Amino acid sequence: MTTEIKICMGSACFAKGNQENLEFIQNYIEENNLDTKISIGGSLCENKCEIGPRIIVNDKEYTNVTKDDIKKILSEIE
Numbered sequence: 001m002t003t004e005i006k007i008c009m010g011s012a013c014f015a016k017g018n019q020e021n022l023e024f025i026q027n028y029i030e031e032n033n034l035d036t037k038i039s040i041g042g043s044l045c046e047n048k049c050e051i052g053p054r055i056i057v058n059d060k061e062y063t064n065v066t067k068d069d070i071k072k073i074l075s076e077i078e
């Protein structure tokens with residue numbers, strides 16, 4: 001099954017960490033040859049900027065996402 005990761009690309013989430021989070025995810029996918037297993041896309045601001053940065057993984061929303069959260073999320077993908 002492909003894991004679908006959507007990263008909020010609104011300016012608030014992007015400034016609060018999603019720029020780094022996006023780079024981190026892209027590098028992780030590349031290093032681990034996961035490009036057939038993980039698809040990344042962007043999502044628009046949903047006015048939840050205060051709890052950002054937001055990332056949605058298979059329709060599950062994560063808020064205040066840090067790099068450690070991402071590492072954990074990615075490590076659970078097989």
Ligand code: FES
Pocket residue numbers: 008009010011012013014044045046047048049050052054
């Ligand atoms: S910028 Fe992400 S919810 Fe507003």
